[in-house]
Amino acid sequence: MPWAGPFLLEHGEGGARAAELLALRAEVFPAEAHPPQAREWDALDVLSLHVLARDHDGRPVGAGRLSPDQRIGRLGVLPDWRGQGVGQALLQALLDGARQRGWPGVRLEAPAGTAAFFAQAGFLPVAGEPGSLHRRLDGPMAVEDAAAAVHATSALIGQARRELRLYSRALDPGLLDAPAVQAALRRFATLRHDKQVRILLQDTASAQLLDAPLLRLAQRLPTVFQFRAVSDPVDASYPSAYLVGDAQAYYFRSTGNRHDDGETWLEGAARARQLRTHFEQIWERSRPWSEHRALGL
Template sequence: MNDATQPFRVDVVDYAPALPDLRTVRETVFVQEQQVPIEEEWDALDPDCVHVLARSFDGTPIGTGRLTPEHKIGRMAVLRDWRGNGVGDAMLLALIEAAHQRGWREVSLHAQVSAIDFYLRHGFQPYGERFWEAGIEHQSMRRSLAGPKAIDDRETAIATIVALVDNARRGLWIYTRELDPGLFDHPAVVDAFRRFGTSGRGVEAHFLLQDAAAPQRAHAPLLALAQRLPSIFLFREVDDPVDRAYPSAYLANDAGGCYFRTLGHRFDGEADLHAPGRARQLRMAFMAVWERARTVSEYRVLGI
Protein backbone atom coordinates (compact mmCIF):
# COMPACT_ATOMS: atom_id res chain seq x y z
CA MET A 1 0.00 0.00 0.00
CA ASN A 2 1.26 3.43 -0.92
CA ASP A 3 2.10 5.93 1.79
CA ALA A 4 -0.73 8.49 1.73
CA THR A 5 1.71 11.34 2.27
CA GLN A 6 3.48 10.81 -1.04
CA PRO A 7 3.11 13.76 -3.43
CA PHE A 8 1.58 13.58 -6.86
CA ARG A 9 0.57 16.03 -9.55
CA VAL A 10 -2.23 16.29 -12.08
CA ASP A 11 -1.78 17.73 -15.57
CA VAL A 12 -3.91 18.23 -18.65
CA VAL A 13 -2.14 16.16 -21.31
CA ASP A 14 -2.20 15.79 -25.08
CA TYR A 15 -3.89 12.55 -26.02
CA ALA A 16 -1.46 11.02 -28.51
CA PRO A 17 1.82 11.35 -26.57
CA ALA A 18 0.07 10.47 -23.28
CA LEU A 19 -1.72 7.42 -24.68
CA PRO A 20 0.72 4.81 -23.25
CA ASP A 21 0.29 6.26 -19.75
CA LEU A 22 -3.48 6.52 -20.16
CA ARG A 23 -3.56 2.88 -21.24
CA THR A 24 -1.50 1.81 -18.24
CA VAL A 25 -4.07 3.18 -15.81
CA ARG A 26 -7.34 2.63 -17.65
CA GLU A 27 -6.63 -0.92 -18.73
CA THR A 28 -5.37 -1.85 -15.27
CA VAL A 29 -8.47 -0.46 -13.54
CA PHE A 30 -11.27 -1.00 -16.03
CA VAL A 31 -10.18 -3.98 -18.14
CA GLN A 32 -8.20 -6.07 -15.67
CA GLU A 33 -9.83 -5.11 -12.36
CA GLN A 34 -13.43 -4.43 -13.39
CA GLN A 35 -13.56 -6.80 -16.38
CA VAL A 36 -14.78 -4.15 -18.84
CA PRO A 37 -14.27 -5.47 -22.41
CA ILE A 38 -11.32 -3.65 -23.93
CA GLU A 39 -13.33 -2.77 -27.05
CA GLU A 40 -15.78 -0.86 -24.81
CA GLU A 41 -13.04 0.94 -22.91
CA TRP A 42 -11.61 2.85 -25.89
CA ASP A 43 -13.95 4.80 -28.15
CA ALA A 44 -13.92 7.32 -31.00
CA LEU A 45 -14.37 10.22 -28.56
CA ASP A 46 -10.98 9.76 -26.91
CA PRO A 47 -8.90 11.82 -29.38
CA ASP A 48 -11.33 14.77 -29.03
CA CYS A 49 -11.48 14.78 -25.21
CA VAL A 50 -9.61 16.80 -22.62
CA HIS A 51 -7.53 14.28 -20.68
CA VAL A 52 -5.95 14.65 -17.24
CA LEU A 53 -3.20 12.40 -15.99
CA ALA A 54 -2.09 12.03 -12.38
CA ARG A 55 1.53 11.04 -11.84
CA SER A 56 3.49 10.15 -8.74
CA PHE A 57 6.55 12.19 -7.84
CA ASP A 58 8.76 9.93 -9.98
CA GLY A 59 6.51 10.32 -13.03
CA THR A 60 4.67 6.99 -12.78
CA PRO A 61 1.06 7.28 -14.07
CA ILE A 62 -1.43 6.65 -11.26
CA GLY A 63 -4.77 8.16 -12.39
CA THR A 64 -6.74 9.34 -15.42
CA GLY A 65 -9.92 11.20 -16.30
CA ARG A 66 -11.43 12.85 -19.35
CA LEU A 67 -13.89 15.58 -20.36
CA THR A 68 -15.82 14.93 -23.56
CA PRO A 69 -17.10 17.47 -26.11
CA GLU A 70 -20.60 16.63 -24.80
CA HIS A 71 -19.59 18.20 -21.43
CA LYS A 72 -19.34 14.81 -19.71
CA ILE A 73 -16.67 13.72 -17.24
CA GLY A 74 -15.62 10.10 -17.49
CA ARG A 75 -12.94 7.41 -17.42
CA MET A 76 -12.03 8.42 -13.87
CA ALA A 77 -9.59 5.79 -12.67
CA VAL A 78 -6.98 5.61 -9.90
CA LEU A 79 -4.60 2.71 -9.37
CA ARG A 80 -5.50 0.64 -6.30
CA ASP A 81 -2.46 1.58 -4.19
CA TRP A 82 -3.19 5.29 -4.62
CA ARG A 83 -6.89 5.31 -3.74
CA GLY A 84 -7.83 7.34 -0.70
CA ASN A 85 -4.95 9.78 -1.21
CA GLY A 86 -6.93 12.58 -2.87
CA VAL A 87 -5.89 11.73 -6.43
CA GLY A 88 -9.48 11.44 -7.63
CA ASP A 89 -10.41 14.74 -5.97
CA ALA A 90 -7.52 16.53 -7.67
CA MET A 91 -8.30 15.08 -11.10
CA LEU A 92 -11.99 15.96 -10.80
CA LEU A 93 -11.18 19.56 -9.88
CA ALA A 94 -8.80 19.77 -12.84
CA LEU A 95 -11.55 18.59 -15.20
CA ILE A 96 -14.05 21.04 -13.67
CA GLU A 97 -11.51 23.83 -14.15
CA ALA A 98 -11.08 22.79 -17.81
CA ALA A 99 -14.86 23.03 -18.23
CA HIS A 100 -14.84 26.48 -16.58
CA GLN A 101 -12.13 27.65 -18.99
CA ARG A 102 -14.35 26.63 -21.91
CA GLY A 103 -17.27 28.65 -20.56
CA TRP A 104 -19.46 25.63 -19.87
CA ARG A 105 -22.24 26.13 -17.34
CA GLU A 106 -22.75 22.48 -16.40
CA VAL A 107 -21.00 19.12 -16.52
CA SER A 108 -22.46 15.65 -16.14
CA LEU A 109 -21.18 12.12 -15.67
CA HIS A 110 -22.20 8.49 -15.29
CA ALA A 111 -21.06 7.48 -11.80
CA GLN A 112 -20.53 3.92 -10.76
CA VAL A 113 -22.92 3.39 -7.85
CA SER A 114 -20.00 2.75 -5.51
CA ALA A 115 -18.64 6.24 -6.33
CA ILE A 116 -21.86 8.26 -5.86
CA ASP A 117 -20.80 9.61 -2.45
CA PHE A 118 -17.49 10.80 -3.92
CA TYR A 119 -19.29 12.88 -6.55
CA LEU A 120 -21.88 14.13 -4.07
CA ARG A 121 -18.99 15.63 -2.08
CA HIS A 122 -18.06 17.65 -5.15
CA GLY A 123 -21.53 19.08 -5.71
CA PHE A 124 -22.88 16.60 -8.27
CA GLN A 125 -26.54 15.66 -7.98
CA PRO A 126 -28.17 12.42 -9.23
CA TYR A 127 -30.96 12.45 -11.79
CA GLY A 128 -32.92 9.75 -13.60
CA GLU A 129 -33.00 6.04 -12.93
CA ARG A 130 -29.96 3.87 -12.35
CA PHE A 131 -28.77 1.82 -15.31
CA TRP A 132 -26.19 -0.78 -16.29
CA GLU A 133 -23.17 0.06 -18.42
CA ALA A 134 -20.33 -2.35 -19.24
CA GLY A 135 -21.78 -4.73 -16.66
CA ILE A 136 -21.62 -2.15 -13.82
CA GLU A 137 -24.54 -0.28 -12.23
CA HIS A 138 -24.39 3.49 -12.82
CA GLN A 139 -26.20 6.68 -11.86
CA SER A 140 -26.38 9.84 -13.98
CA MET A 141 -25.22 12.94 -12.11
CA ARG A 142 -24.67 16.61 -12.99
CA ARG A 143 -23.26 19.75 -11.47
CA SER A 144 -23.76 23.41 -12.19
CA LEU A 145 -20.50 25.33 -12.52
CA ALA A 146 -21.98 28.60 -11.24
CA GLY A 147 -21.55 29.60 -7.61
CA PRO A 148 -19.47 28.37 -4.65
CA LYS A 149 -19.27 24.73 -3.64
CA ALA A 150 -19.15 23.32 -0.14
CA ILE A 151 -15.87 21.89 1.15
CA ASP A 152 -16.44 19.51 4.04
CA ASP A 153 -13.51 17.11 4.20
CA ARG A 154 -9.72 17.23 4.18
CA GLU A 155 -9.21 15.52 0.81
CA THR A 156 -11.42 18.01 -1.03
CA ALA A 157 -9.81 20.90 0.88
CA ILE A 158 -6.33 19.79 -0.18
CA ALA A 159 -7.37 19.33 -3.81
CA THR A 160 -9.00 22.78 -3.75
CA ILE A 161 -5.88 24.48 -2.39
CA VAL A 162 -3.74 22.77 -5.03
CA ALA A 163 -6.13 23.92 -7.78
CA LEU A 164 -6.12 27.52 -6.51
CA VAL A 165 -2.32 27.64 -6.28
CA ASP A 166 -1.86 26.05 -9.71
CA ASN A 167 -4.40 28.44 -11.27
CA ALA A 168 -2.79 31.59 -9.83
CA ARG A 169 -1.14 33.87 -12.36
CA ARG A 170 1.24 35.88 -10.19
CA GLY A 171 -0.34 36.38 -6.76
CA LEU A 172 -1.65 34.44 -3.75
CA TRP A 173 -3.05 35.79 -0.49
CA ILE A 174 -3.36 33.34 2.40
CA TYR A 175 -4.86 34.20 5.79
CA THR A 176 -4.12 31.30 8.14
CA ARG A 177 -3.89 30.70 11.85
CA GLU A 178 -0.58 28.82 11.88
CA LEU A 179 -0.04 27.37 8.39
CA ASP A 180 -2.81 24.99 9.39
CA PRO A 181 -1.37 21.49 9.96
CA GLY A 182 -3.17 18.94 7.85
CA LEU A 183 -3.56 21.39 4.98
CA PHE A 184 -0.49 23.50 4.27
CA ASP A 185 1.94 20.77 5.29
CA HIS A 186 0.46 18.17 2.95
CA PRO A 187 3.01 17.13 0.27
CA ALA A 188 0.58 17.86 -2.60
CA VAL A 189 0.04 21.40 -1.29
CA VAL A 190 3.75 22.00 -0.67
CA ASP A 191 4.51 20.71 -4.17
CA ALA A 192 1.93 23.11 -5.65
CA PHE A 193 3.57 26.04 -3.84
CA ARG A 194 6.96 24.84 -5.11
CA ARG A 195 5.68 24.89 -8.71
CA PHE A 196 4.26 28.37 -8.11
CA GLY A 197 7.49 29.68 -6.58
CA THR A 198 9.74 28.29 -9.30
CA SER A 199 7.53 29.23 -12.27
CA GLY A 200 9.67 32.23 -13.16
CA ARG A 201 6.64 34.51 -13.59
CA GLY A 202 7.54 37.13 -10.98
CA VAL A 203 5.13 35.63 -8.47
CA GLU A 204 4.47 36.46 -4.80
CA ALA A 205 2.62 34.58 -2.07
CA HIS A 206 1.58 36.64 0.96
CA PHE A 207 0.87 34.81 4.23
CA LEU A 208 -0.86 36.44 7.20
CA LEU A 209 -0.44 34.35 10.35
CA GLN A 210 -2.15 34.59 13.71
CA ASP A 211 0.57 32.54 15.41
CA ALA A 212 3.96 32.77 13.70
CA ALA A 213 5.77 30.69 16.32
CA ALA A 214 3.72 27.52 15.83
CA PRO A 215 4.90 26.71 12.27
CA GLN A 216 8.48 27.31 13.35
CA ARG A 217 8.13 24.89 16.27
CA ALA A 218 6.51 22.32 13.98
CA HIS A 219 9.22 22.69 11.29
CA ALA A 220 6.51 23.41 8.72
CA PRO A 221 7.72 22.35 5.26
CA LEU A 222 6.52 25.61 3.70
CA LEU A 223 9.09 27.47 5.82
CA ALA A 224 11.87 25.36 4.34
CA LEU A 225 10.58 26.20 0.86
CA ALA A 226 10.41 29.89 1.77
CA GLN A 227 13.98 29.76 3.00
CA ARG A 228 15.05 28.94 -0.54
CA LEU A 229 12.69 31.49 -2.14
CA PRO A 230 12.57 34.41 0.34
CA SER A 231 11.54 37.05 -2.19
CA ILE A 232 8.47 35.06 -3.21
CA PHE A 233 7.06 33.78 0.10
CA LEU A 234 6.30 36.74 2.38
CA PHE A 235 5.09 36.39 5.98
CA ARG A 236 3.52 38.77 8.47
CA GLU A 237 1.77 38.19 11.80
CA VAL A 238 -1.41 40.02 12.77
CA ASP A 239 -0.73 42.38 15.66
CA ASP A 240 -3.90 44.39 16.25
CA PRO A 241 -6.17 42.80 18.93
CA VAL A 242 -9.14 43.10 16.60
CA ASP A 243 -7.29 41.21 13.88
CA ARG A 244 -6.15 38.54 16.32
CA ALA A 245 -9.78 37.84 17.21
CA TYR A 246 -10.71 37.17 13.57
CA PRO A 247 -11.99 33.56 13.48
CA SER A 248 -11.83 32.75 9.77
CA ALA A 249 -9.20 31.71 7.23
CA TYR A 250 -9.02 31.97 3.46
CA LEU A 251 -6.94 31.72 0.32
CA ALA A 252 -7.47 33.91 -2.76
CA ASN A 253 -5.59 34.08 -6.04
CA ASP A 254 -5.40 36.65 -8.83
CA ALA A 255 -7.32 34.39 -11.24
CA GLY A 256 -10.61 34.94 -9.40
CA GLY A 257 -10.51 31.86 -7.19
CA CYS A 258 -10.97 31.58 -3.44
CA TYR A 259 -11.50 29.13 -0.57
CA PHE A 260 -13.07 30.56 2.60
CA ARG A 261 -13.35 28.81 5.98
CA THR A 262 -15.63 30.52 8.49
CA LEU A 263 -13.76 28.82 11.33
CA GLY A 264 -10.06 28.83 10.55
CA HIS A 265 -9.25 25.73 12.64
CA ARG A 266 -11.59 23.57 10.53
CA PHE A 267 -11.38 22.22 6.96
CA ASP A 268 -14.98 22.88 6.00
CA GLY A 269 -15.90 25.99 4.08
CA GLU A 270 -16.77 27.00 0.55
CA ALA A 271 -14.71 27.45 -2.58
CA ASP A 272 -15.15 28.87 -6.04
CA LEU A 273 -12.48 28.75 -8.73
CA HIS A 274 -14.28 31.51 -10.66
CA ALA A 275 -15.55 34.21 -8.30
CA PRO A 276 -13.57 37.34 -9.20
CA GLY A 277 -15.75 39.64 -7.10
CA ARG A 278 -15.43 37.55 -3.96
CA ALA A 279 -11.69 36.96 -4.53
CA ARG A 280 -11.13 40.69 -4.98
CA GLN A 281 -13.05 41.42 -1.76
CA LEU A 282 -10.89 38.96 0.18
CA ARG A 283 -7.68 40.42 -1.27
CA MET A 284 -8.71 43.93 -0.28
CA ALA A 285 -9.55 42.83 3.27
CA PHE A 286 -6.26 40.96 3.41
CA MET A 287 -4.17 43.95 2.36
CA ALA A 288 -5.84 46.19 4.92
CA VAL A 289 -4.69 43.83 7.68
CA TRP A 290 -1.31 43.27 5.98
CA GLU A 291 -0.48 46.97 6.20
CA ARG A 292 -0.85 47.01 9.98
CA ALA A 293 0.66 43.55 10.63
CA ARG A 294 4.25 43.02 11.73
CA THR A 295 6.94 41.39 9.61
CA VAL A 296 7.87 37.99 11.04
CA SER A 297 11.45 38.97 11.79
CA GLU A 298 12.18 35.78 13.71
CA TYR A 299 11.91 33.83 10.45
CA ARG A 300 15.00 35.70 9.26
CA VAL A 301 17.04 33.56 11.64
CA LEU A 302 16.15 30.74 9.31
CA GLY A 303 17.30 32.77 6.35
CA ILE A 304 13.77 33.73 5.31
Protein backbone atom coordinates in the same frame (compact mmCIF):
# COMPACT_ATOMS: atom_id res chain seq x y z
CA MET B 1 -11.16 20.78 -34.74
CA PRO B 2 -9.12 23.20 -32.58
CA TRP B 3 -5.37 22.73 -32.41
CA ALA B 4 -3.85 22.51 -28.93
CA GLY B 5 -0.07 22.49 -29.36
CA PRO B 6 1.23 19.32 -31.06
CA PHE B 7 -2.25 17.77 -31.21
CA LEU B 8 -5.78 18.75 -32.20
CA LEU B 9 -9.11 18.08 -30.50
CA GLU B 10 -12.08 16.69 -32.35
CA HIS B 11 -15.61 16.64 -30.92
CA GLY B 12 -18.26 14.16 -31.94
CA GLU B 13 -21.58 12.76 -30.76
CA GLY B 14 -22.60 9.12 -30.65
CA GLY B 15 -20.90 6.30 -32.53
CA ALA B 16 -19.35 8.05 -35.52
CA ARG B 17 -15.82 7.22 -34.35
CA ALA B 18 -16.55 3.95 -32.57
CA ALA B 19 -13.84 1.93 -34.32
CA GLU B 20 -11.10 4.48 -33.59
CA LEU B 21 -12.22 4.92 -29.98
CA LEU B 22 -12.30 1.16 -29.34
CA ALA B 23 -8.82 0.71 -30.82
CA LEU B 24 -7.51 3.57 -28.71
CA ARG B 25 -9.11 2.21 -25.53
CA ALA B 26 -7.44 -1.15 -26.12
CA GLU B 27 -4.05 0.58 -26.01
CA VAL B 28 -4.80 3.04 -23.23
CA PHE B 29 -6.56 0.57 -20.94
CA PRO B 30 -4.64 -2.74 -21.24
CA ALA B 31 -6.42 -5.84 -19.97
CA GLU B 32 -3.82 -6.59 -17.31
CA ALA B 33 -4.41 -3.26 -15.57
CA HIS B 34 -8.03 -2.30 -16.28
CA PRO B 35 -11.44 -4.00 -16.16
CA PRO B 36 -13.10 -4.98 -19.46
CA GLN B 37 -15.67 -2.18 -19.10
CA ALA B 38 -12.95 0.42 -19.73
CA ARG B 39 -12.44 -0.91 -23.25
CA GLU B 40 -15.99 -1.86 -24.22
CA TRP B 41 -18.48 0.16 -26.26
CA ASP B 42 -21.55 0.44 -24.05
CA ALA B 43 -25.05 1.87 -24.30
CA LEU B 44 -23.95 5.27 -23.03
CA ASP B 45 -21.35 5.69 -25.76
CA VAL B 46 -23.95 6.29 -28.47
CA LEU B 47 -25.53 9.02 -26.30
CA SER B 48 -22.30 10.73 -25.27
CA LEU B 49 -20.09 13.58 -26.39
CA HIS B 50 -16.69 12.19 -27.34
CA VAL B 51 -13.55 14.33 -27.50
CA LEU B 52 -10.69 12.79 -29.46
CA ALA B 53 -7.11 14.07 -29.57
CA ARG B 54 -5.15 13.47 -32.77
CA ASP B 55 -1.54 14.08 -33.66
CA HIS B 56 -0.62 16.07 -36.78
CA ASP B 57 -0.83 12.91 -38.89
CA GLY B 58 -4.38 12.27 -37.74
CA ARG B 59 -3.62 9.37 -35.42
CA PRO B 60 -5.72 9.20 -32.21
CA VAL B 61 -3.59 9.76 -29.10
CA GLY B 62 -6.22 10.31 -26.40
CA ALA B 63 -9.94 10.53 -25.78
CA GLY B 64 -12.67 10.99 -23.21
CA ARG B 65 -16.44 11.06 -23.08
CA LEU B 66 -19.19 13.10 -21.45
CA SER B 67 -22.19 10.85 -20.87
CA PRO B 68 -25.82 11.92 -20.34
CA ASP B 69 -25.70 10.87 -16.69
CA GLN B 70 -23.42 13.91 -16.21
CA ARG B 71 -20.25 11.89 -15.87
CA ILE B 72 -16.83 12.10 -17.44
CA GLY B 73 -15.37 8.74 -18.37
CA ARG B 74 -13.09 6.73 -20.62
CA LEU B 75 -10.49 9.47 -20.29
CA GLY B 76 -7.08 8.24 -21.35
CA VAL B 77 -3.93 9.11 -23.30
CA LEU B 78 -1.39 6.91 -25.05
CA PRO B 79 1.74 6.39 -22.91
CA ASP B 80 4.05 8.20 -25.33
CA TRP B 81 1.81 11.27 -25.23
CA ARG B 82 1.41 11.61 -21.49
CA GLY B 83 2.85 14.66 -19.82
CA GLN B 84 2.31 16.85 -22.90
CA GLY B 85 -0.99 18.44 -21.90
CA VAL B 86 -3.25 16.08 -23.83
CA GLY B 87 -5.13 14.87 -20.76
CA GLN B 88 -5.61 18.41 -19.46
CA ALA B 89 -6.92 19.59 -22.83
CA LEU B 90 -9.35 16.67 -23.07
CA LEU B 91 -10.61 17.23 -19.56
CA GLN B 92 -11.10 20.95 -20.14
CA ALA B 93 -12.98 20.26 -23.37
CA LEU B 94 -15.30 17.85 -21.56
CA LEU B 95 -15.90 20.39 -18.77
CA ASP B 96 -16.67 23.02 -21.41
CA GLY B 97 -19.14 20.61 -22.97
CA ALA B 98 -20.88 20.16 -19.62
CA ARG B 99 -21.12 23.94 -19.18
CA GLN B 100 -22.59 24.34 -22.65
CA ARG B 101 -25.27 21.84 -21.68
CA GLY B 102 -26.09 23.88 -18.59
CA TRP B 103 -25.19 21.09 -16.20
CA PRO B 104 -24.58 22.17 -12.59
CA GLY B 105 -21.68 19.74 -12.20
CA VAL B 106 -20.06 16.48 -13.25
CA ARG B 107 -18.70 13.38 -11.57
CA LEU B 108 -16.09 10.79 -12.45
CA GLU B 109 -14.31 7.75 -11.09
CA ALA B 110 -10.60 8.45 -10.66
CA PRO B 111 -8.26 5.53 -11.40
CA ALA B 112 -5.53 4.88 -8.86
CA GLY B 113 -2.77 7.46 -9.01
CA THR B 114 -4.78 10.14 -10.83
CA ALA B 115 -6.26 12.06 -7.90
CA ALA B 116 -3.66 14.85 -8.15
CA PHE B 117 -4.37 15.30 -11.87
CA PHE B 118 -8.08 15.79 -11.26
CA ALA B 119 -7.49 17.94 -8.17
CA GLN B 120 -5.67 20.47 -10.36
CA ALA B 121 -8.89 20.80 -12.38
CA GLY B 122 -10.93 21.49 -9.25
CA PHE B 123 -12.40 18.05 -8.57
CA LEU B 124 -13.07 17.16 -4.94
CA PRO B 125 -13.65 13.74 -3.34
CA VAL B 126 -17.23 12.59 -2.82
CA ALA B 127 -17.66 11.87 0.89
CA GLY B 128 -18.14 8.19 1.60
CA GLU B 129 -17.43 7.10 -1.99
CA PRO B 130 -13.74 6.19 -2.40
CA GLY B 131 -12.44 7.00 -5.86
CA SER B 132 -15.43 9.19 -6.77
CA LEU B 133 -14.77 12.85 -7.54
CA HIS B 134 -17.09 15.70 -8.39
CA ARG B 135 -16.79 19.20 -9.81
CA ARG B 136 -19.46 21.85 -9.47
CA LEU B 137 -19.72 24.19 -12.46
CA ASP B 138 -22.27 26.79 -11.38
CA GLY B 139 -20.99 28.02 -8.02
CA PRO B 140 -18.80 27.34 -4.99
CA MET B 141 -18.19 23.80 -3.81
CA ALA B 142 -18.50 22.73 -0.18
CA VAL B 143 -15.26 21.48 1.38
CA GLU B 144 -16.34 19.15 4.16
CA ASP B 145 -13.34 17.08 5.23
CA ALA B 146 -9.55 17.08 5.32
CA ALA B 147 -9.14 15.19 2.03
CA ALA B 148 -11.32 17.69 0.21
CA ALA B 149 -9.41 20.55 1.85
CA VAL B 150 -6.13 19.21 0.44
CA HIS B 151 -7.67 18.83 -3.02
CA ALA B 152 -9.14 22.35 -2.90
CA THR B 153 -5.89 23.94 -1.77
CA SER B 154 -3.66 22.15 -4.27
CA ALA B 155 -6.13 22.90 -7.08
CA LEU B 156 -6.15 26.62 -6.33
CA ILE B 157 -2.37 26.81 -6.08
CA GLY B 158 -2.00 24.78 -9.26
CA GLN B 159 -4.22 27.20 -11.16
CA ALA B 160 -2.53 30.39 -9.88
CA ARG B 161 0.07 32.05 -12.09
CA ARG B 162 1.05 35.33 -10.44
CA GLU B 163 0.06 35.63 -6.81
CA LEU B 164 -1.26 33.84 -3.75
CA ARG B 165 -2.71 35.48 -0.64
CA LEU B 166 -2.95 33.30 2.47
CA TYR B 167 -4.59 34.32 5.74
CA SER B 168 -3.82 31.71 8.40
CA ARG B 169 -3.57 31.29 12.13
CA ALA B 170 -0.38 29.21 12.16
CA LEU B 171 0.14 27.73 8.69
CA ASP B 172 -2.66 25.17 9.03
CA PRO B 173 -1.05 21.90 10.18
CA GLY B 174 -2.54 18.97 8.31
CA LEU B 175 -3.28 21.10 5.28
CA LEU B 176 -0.36 23.25 4.14
CA ASP B 177 2.08 20.50 5.08
CA ALA B 178 0.24 17.85 3.02
CA PRO B 179 2.53 16.43 0.29
CA ALA B 180 0.15 17.42 -2.53
CA VAL B 181 -0.05 21.00 -1.28
CA GLN B 182 3.70 21.23 -0.79
CA ALA B 183 4.28 19.94 -4.32
CA ALA B 184 1.86 22.54 -5.71
CA LEU B 185 3.59 25.32 -3.75
CA ARG B 186 7.01 24.28 -5.02
CA ARG B 187 5.78 24.27 -8.61
CA PHE B 188 4.21 27.68 -8.21
CA ALA B 189 7.22 29.20 -6.44
CA THR B 190 9.66 28.02 -9.11
CA LEU B 191 7.69 29.18 -12.15
CA ARG B 192 9.83 31.30 -14.44
CA HIS B 193 7.68 34.40 -14.48
CA ASP B 194 7.23 36.83 -11.61
CA LYS B 195 5.20 35.46 -8.71
CA GLN B 196 4.45 36.44 -5.17
CA VAL B 197 3.14 34.68 -2.06
CA ARG B 198 1.97 36.89 0.78
CA ILE B 199 1.08 35.25 4.08
CA LEU B 200 -0.64 36.81 7.08
CA LEU B 201 -0.16 34.95 10.37
CA GLN B 202 -2.28 35.45 13.46
CA ASP B 203 -0.20 33.35 15.88
CA THR B 204 3.52 33.69 15.23
CA ALA B 205 4.32 32.28 18.69
CA SER B 206 2.79 28.90 17.90
CA ALA B 207 5.12 25.96 18.32
CA GLN B 208 3.50 24.46 15.23
CA LEU B 209 5.46 26.87 13.07
CA LEU B 210 8.71 25.10 13.95
CA ASP B 211 7.58 22.07 11.98
CA ALA B 212 6.04 23.90 9.03
CA PRO B 213 7.52 22.75 5.68
CA LEU B 214 6.28 25.97 4.09
CA LEU B 215 8.80 27.96 6.16
CA ARG B 216 11.65 25.82 4.87
CA LEU B 217 10.48 26.49 1.33
CA ALA B 218 10.24 30.21 2.10
CA GLN B 219 13.79 30.26 3.43
CA ARG B 220 15.05 28.90 0.11
CA LEU B 221 12.95 31.36 -1.93
CA PRO B 222 12.90 34.61 0.08
CA THR B 223 12.07 36.76 -2.95
CA VAL B 224 8.83 34.85 -3.49
CA PHE B 225 7.47 34.55 0.05
CA GLN B 226 6.59 37.50 2.28
CA PHE B 227 5.18 37.23 5.80
CA ARG B 228 3.47 39.65 8.12
CA ALA B 229 2.17 39.13 11.64
CA VAL B 230 -1.31 40.37 12.48
CA SER B 231 -0.96 43.04 15.16
CA ASP B 232 -4.33 44.79 15.39
CA PRO B 233 -6.47 43.19 18.18
CA VAL B 234 -9.56 43.23 15.96
CA ASP B 235 -7.70 41.47 13.17
CA ALA B 236 -6.28 38.97 15.66
CA SER B 237 -9.81 37.93 16.61
CA TYR B 238 -10.85 37.27 13.00
CA PRO B 239 -12.06 33.64 13.12
CA SER B 240 -11.71 32.62 9.48
CA ALA B 241 -8.92 31.59 7.12
CA TYR B 242 -8.63 31.75 3.36
CA LEU B 243 -6.47 31.40 0.29
CA VAL B 244 -6.85 33.56 -2.83
CA GLY B 245 -5.18 33.00 -6.18
CA ASP B 246 -4.75 35.77 -8.77
CA ALA B 247 -7.95 37.44 -7.49
CA GLN B 248 -9.79 34.77 -9.50
CA ALA B 249 -10.11 31.74 -7.23
CA TYR B 250 -10.60 31.27 -3.51
CA TYR B 251 -10.86 28.72 -0.72
CA PHE B 252 -12.54 30.09 2.41
CA ARG B 253 -12.99 28.46 5.82
CA SER B 254 -15.34 30.25 8.20
CA THR B 255 -13.66 28.57 11.17
CA GLY B 256 -9.97 28.85 10.45
CA ASN B 257 -8.74 25.89 12.49
CA ARG B 258 -11.19 23.43 10.90
CA HIS B 259 -11.22 21.76 7.49
CA ASP B 260 -14.86 20.67 7.39
CA ASP B 261 -16.73 23.94 6.93
CA GLY B 262 -15.21 25.61 3.87
CA GLU B 263 -16.06 26.46 0.29
CA THR B 264 -13.98 26.88 -2.84
CA TRP B 265 -14.54 28.17 -6.35
CA LEU B 266 -11.90 28.34 -9.05
CA GLU B 267 -14.05 30.75 -11.08
CA GLY B 268 -15.27 32.83 -8.13
CA ALA B 269 -13.64 36.11 -9.15
CA ALA B 270 -16.10 38.40 -7.36
CA ARG B 271 -15.68 36.73 -3.98
CA ALA B 272 -11.94 36.32 -4.58
CA ARG B 273 -11.57 40.06 -5.13
CA GLN B 274 -13.48 40.78 -1.91
CA LEU B 275 -11.15 38.52 0.05
CA ARG B 276 -8.07 39.98 -1.61
CA THR B 277 -9.20 43.49 -0.66
CA HIS B 278 -9.76 42.34 2.94
CA PHE B 279 -6.29 40.77 2.94
CA GLU B 280 -4.53 43.86 1.62
CA GLN B 281 -6.21 46.09 4.21
CA ILE B 282 -4.96 43.90 7.04
CA TRP B 283 -1.56 43.50 5.36
CA GLU B 284 -1.01 47.27 5.42
CA ARG B 285 -1.58 47.53 9.18
CA SER B 286 0.34 44.37 10.13
CA ARG B 287 4.03 44.16 10.98
CA PRO B 288 6.66 42.44 8.82
CA TRP B 289 7.63 39.04 10.18
CA SER B 290 11.05 37.67 9.35
CA GLU B 291 11.75 35.59 12.46
CA HIS B 292 11.30 32.42 10.39
CA ARG B 293 14.71 33.09 8.86
CA ALA B 294 16.30 32.50 12.26
CA LEU B 295 14.34 29.42 13.28
CA GLY B 296 17.17 27.10 12.30
CA LEU B 297 15.04 25.08 9.90
